[in-house]
Amino acid sequence: MELTVLILTLAILLALGVPVAFALLGASIATFVALDIPLIVVFQRVAAGMSVFTLMAIPFFIFAGDLMYRSGVAERLVRAAEAALGRARGGLGLVTVGASTMFGAVSGSAIASASAMGSALMPLMKEKGYDGDYAVNVTVSSAIVGLLIPPSHNMIIYAAASGTGVSIGDLFLAGIVPGALTAGLLMIAAWAVAARRGYPRGAFPGWRAFLLACAAALPGLMAAVIIMGGILSGAFTATESSAVAVIYTILVGAFVYRSLGWRRFVESAVQSAKITAMVLLIIGAATAFGYALAILETPSQLAGLITAVSDNPIVILLIINLMLLALGTFMDMSPLIVITTPILLPIVQKLGMDPVQFGVVMMLNLGIGLITPPVGSVLFVGAAVGKTPVEQAVKTIWPFYGAMIFALVLVTYVPALSMRLPELFK
Numbered sequence: 001m002e003l004t005v006l007i008l009t010l011a012i013l014l015a016l017g018v019p020v021a022f023a024l025l026g027a028s029i030a031t032f033v034a035l036d037i038p039l040i041v042v043f044q045r046v047a048a049g050m051s052v053f054t055l056m057a058i059p060f061f062i063f064a065g066d067l068m069y070r071s072g073v074a075e076r077l078v079r080a081a082e083a084a085l086g087r088a089r090g091g092l093g094l095v096t097v098g099a100s101t102m103f104g105a106v107s108g109s110a111i112a113s114a115s116a117m118g119s120a121l122m123p124l125m126k127e128k129g130y131d132g133d134y135a136v137n138v139t140v141s142s143a144i145v146g147l148l149i150p151p152s153h154n155m156i157i158y159a160a161a162s163g164t165g166v167s168i169g170d171l172f173l174a175g176i177v178p179g180a181l182t183a184g185l186l187m188i189a190a191w192a193v194a195a196r197r198g199y200p201r202g203a204f205p206g207w208r209a210f211l212l213a214c215a216a217a218l219p220g221l222m223a224a225v226i227i228m229g230g231i232l233s234g235a236f237t238a239t240e241s242s243a244v245a246v247i248y249t250i251l252v253g254a255f256v257y258r259s260l261g262w263r264r265f266v267e268s269a270v271q272s273a274k275i276t277a278m279v280l281l282i283i284g285a286a287t288a289f290g291y292a293l294a295i296l297e298t299p300s301q302l303a304g305l306i307t308a309v310s311d312n313p314i315v316i317l318l319i320i321n322l323m324l325l326a327l328g329t330f331m332d333m334s335p336l337i338v339i340t341t342p343i344l345l346p347i348v349q350k351l352g353m354d355p356v357q358f359g360v361v362m363m364l365n366l367g368i369g370l371i372t373p374p375v376g377s378v379l380f381v382g383a384a385v386g387k388t389p390v391e392q393a394v395k396t397i398w399p400f401y402g403a404m405i406f407a408l409v410l411v412t413y414v415p416a417l418s419m420r421l422p423e424l425f426k
Contacts, residue, residue: 003296006031010289020332021278024285031292042288049287049338050280053239054160054168058153059276060242064223064249065107066268066275071253071260073220074116077102080217083210085187086202090194092125093134094187097142101183102217104146105224108153110370110378113143118385130199132388133396138190140382140393141400144367145186147333148179148360151227151245156238157283157334158359161341168238169231170356170422178360178411178418185403193399219252232425279334286338299343306347313351317412320344321365328369332377336366357411357418364408368401 009030013023028042068074081098088094100117107113118139125135147154150172159166204210226248227241236244253260293299306319324344327336341362348358370378373394383390411417 002031002034003298005034006289006292006296014330020335021282021285024282024289024335028285028288028292031296035295037295041291045288045291046284049284052160054156055280055283057151057156057168057239057242058279059272060239060246061108061151061153061156062275062279063268063272064151064242064245065109065112066272067246067249067253067260067265068103068106068220068223069112069116070264070268071220071249071257073106073217073257074099074103074120076213076217076220076257078117078120080213082202083205083213087204088191089201090130090191090197090199091202092121092128092130093138093190093194093199096121096125096135096138097145097183097186097190100139100142101145101149101179102221104143104149104152104179106220108146108149108151110143110146110367111381113146114140114378114382115385117143118382122386128200130194131197132386133393134193134197134199136379136382136386136388136393137397137400138186139386140371140378141189141397141404142183142186143378143382144364144371144404145179145183147363147367148175148182150175150224151242152363153279154333154337154363154366155359157337158341158362161338162345162355162359163342164345164355166355166359167422169228169425171359172228172231172238173421173425174356174360174418175363176421178364178407181410181417182364182404182407185407186400189399189403193396219256223248223252282332282334283338286335289335290339290342293339293343299346302343303347314413316347316351317353320348321361321408321412324362324365325368325372328366329372330375331369332375333366333370336369337362354415354419356422357415360418361408361412364404364411368404368408371397372401 006027010023010027013026029039032039032042077099078095081095081102085091085094085098096117100113103113103116122135122139126132152175155171155175156168159168159171223245227245230236230241230244231238250260306316309319310316345355345358349355370376380390383393
């Protein structure tokens with residue numbers, strides 16, 4: 001009865017267009033009333049969910065990513081990617097994937113990547129004869145790579161939600177190979193669609209222009225190197241690295257690129273504060289919702305249901321993937337990480353999957369949901385930036401879905417793709 005109240009209230013509130021955080025809070029409050037539990041417990045769980053020390057890294061990484069965007073890093077990454085990849089058939093599609101991958105390494109945000117790359121490349125693609133749906137599809141799908149490549153703040157949320165002391169450094173390392181694999185598969189899909197549609201080739205600008213473009217992009221990319229290098233060397237923790245990233249970004253933007261002025265700095269600080277407040281509120285609300293699920297013993301019931309279907313690890317992992325893919329189409333990534341991690345992580349651990357590998361699987365899984373209707377926040381951002389109807393983009397996005405699903409299968413069933421780098425640095 002109480003579980004019905006929880007799920008039905010959440011479904012009704014989401015259907016009415018209530019923001020996710022308030023829908024989760026409303027469902028939690030309704031359930032606690034049905035259980036005759038004091039409502040103060042709901043707000044205690046919200047506060048507890050937001051008071052995790054690990055989460056302190058999130059506002060700094062968000063701030064660093066926004067500063068990078070406003071400092072012109074995106075523009076320089078596009079020039080470097082265009083110099084390297086632009087001469088291939090449909091080269092601007094490959095440039096978008098390459099630039100998004102590099103930008104993900106300094107921003108860690110799929111929405112920021114879709115917005116930045118879309119603003120820079122979609123008008124250029126259309127000008128060169130590329131269709132609007134292709135421009136949107138290649139932009140939003142490649143934006144997902146940023147969720148895998150460090151510094152991904154969603155990996156930080158996963159580490160906090162796991163409750164098992166998962167190393168953020170290991171998670172960051174584990175995402176590098178799957179991120180590169182996904183980017184490579186998306187490039188193949190982008191090239192195949194471009195070849196079928198007969199999109200033009202670009203021209204190689206020459207080695208001098210190529211080297212100059214790479215040199216201009218290097219200071220921005222060094223942020224990711226400093227973050228990972230500091231964590232792996234033990235010079236600072238993941239949380240401290242986020243603050244270092246902000247300081248480094250300010251220095252690069254103000255004194256190297258000389259494009260970060262006081263006005264842009266203030267705009268970035270305000271925008272980052274808004275995004276941080278939204279993310280932490282969602283995490284807190286999801287924590288209260290997850291606590292209600294725990295009281296109702298939903299995790300053990302769901303685990304029993306999944307294992308009752310089959311005791312074959314391959315089948316169980318397939319069911320979990322399908323479940324996450326379906327949930328990702330209806331809810332944003334952050335609350336799903338907080339809610340589903342405590343439920344699903346014990347199941348996959350019994351199958352012998354490392355929590356670090358499962359974190360990468362979850363990032364890619366829920367990332368696909370970000371570009372899948374009916375929610376698909378990254379898809380809607382990309383379509384808005386590209387001034388292309390979402391319905392038109394969805395009709396032709398299937399090759400890119402196929403590339404990401406193939407990457408998901410490989411990451412799920414080939415542990416070495418995720419675990420090799422963390423093992424090397426232990």
